[in-house]
Amino acid sequence: MRIAQVAPLAESVPPKLYGGTERVVSWLTEKLVERGHDVSLFASGDSITSARLIKCAPQGLRLSGMRDHIASHLVMLDNVLRRIDDFDIVHFHVDLLQYPVFRAHAARCLTTLHGRLDLPDYHPVYQHFSEMPLVSISNAQRKPMPANVNWLATIHHGMPDPGLYRAEGGDYLLFLGRICPEKGPVRAIEIAKRAGVPLKIAAKVDPADQHYFDTIVKPLLDHPLIEFIGEVDDHGKFGLLAGARALLFPIDWPEPFGLVMIESMSVGTPVLAWHNGSVPEILRDGVTGVIVNTLDEAVLAVDSARKLDRAGVRRHFENNFTVSHMAAKYEQAYEALLTTKAKVVPIAAE
Structure with missing residues (x-):
């Protein structure tokens, strides 16, 4: 054609x-x-x-x-x-x-x-x-x-397969994408602090969201568990994903797809996500990640996600995405x- x-x-x-x-x-x-x-x-x-x-x-x-x-x-x-x-x-x-x-x-x-x-x-x-x-x-x-x-x-x-599948995850959580209210960076920070697990934030800040970042998010970054990396390229992104215990996807909007979820699954990293938009359509709860509705559930899910079979996470990607x-x-x-x-x-x- x-x-x-x-x-x-x-x-x-x-x-x-x-x-x-x-x-x-x-x-x-x-x-x-x-x-x-x-x-x-x-x-x-x-x-x-x-x-x-x-x-x-x-x-x-x-x-x-x-x-x-x-x-x-x-x-x-x-x-x-x-x-x-x-x-x-x-x-x-x-x-x-x-x-x-x-x-x-x-x-x-x-x-x-x-x-x-x-x-x-x-x-x-x-x-x-x-x-x-x-x-x-x-x-x-x-x-x-x-x-x-x-x-x-x-x-x-x-x-495509990024070729970075890891059978074992790392010791940190990851927030990846864009800093804006509907993506839930504040939720991600609160989850990490309450769970006592380090969080890396690899995200861009658009001009439209600069005020939100400066006034709401930036004051929360001054904590020993939180590391703000900023915007990363593909190589940096998949390296961070492959080394994470879990990807945090604490969205507060009707996500139409959520590309970062399949990027995470491609390297075997489970996703901890809010039950919004496409999330239950893309993830298999208890297999490729944990789907939650509240902050309390999310904190408990940090440990649950660590126990998921990363090979099963990867297999779901191979069979569907x-x-x-x-x-x-x-x-x-x-x-x-x-x-x-x-x-x-x-x-x-x-």
Whole structure:
């Protein structure tokens, strides 16, 4: 198939540091090329890929300091539209702007929604452009959406094996990702202190969350059990994950997927997570981690997580969340579009 992958321009593909969506786009793109497809990647110019790279910005916009990305994305979408006849499938990983531009080409387009869908502000777009095929990244992500949305599939993320599986965990807990209230860094710190176990925090601070970090989180870091590392690259991330006793995922929002959960499972490290959003869909409670509802439960779960079989954690990843699993599901979704060429007939959700 001739496939266009249209990535967000905030980060390169793959991202140099933080960037979940761009990382997934990279994994999918490389696997589709490996499986023999003719793939074009619309992304920033500093992206690295074995596909045909169509440069739509000199570099990832976040690290370049550009705050408003709308204009750059509109130019990218026009570049895709001018090449529309070169592709059998156009796969968007951007949220909103493509719908009015590509409405006439709905039969060859699909959009994977990577973010939260519980905010009603965006629902009018999904209701109005209801013929546009959508892919959810968890069944939980779908729940708040309007009834007339044209779901094509639910396809869980999958990733390559980082090759860092460890049969034994370390002596610290890990909080990994982004500092913001809904990710629960304050909960993570409280869990570590009450459990008496060291906590490493490897997380970026966006400008929008700087005040929260400075006023709420930073004062809590002055404790012998807490180490703030900051934003790390892939090598640093997987090294920290592999050496951890458990990953803390104390979220306070309807997480649409939670890529860090499968990253943790890929190296055999169990996840201690709050029962929100996709968590019970991605984790197996008592097998790949411990799912809790309260801080007291979380403190007790620190010891429970240590006793879990890391080989079983790793096995769940291998059976469900590899990049090969993800690519095969997307191929099925692409074939559904090519077969119908009209109103999409939904395929079974995961």
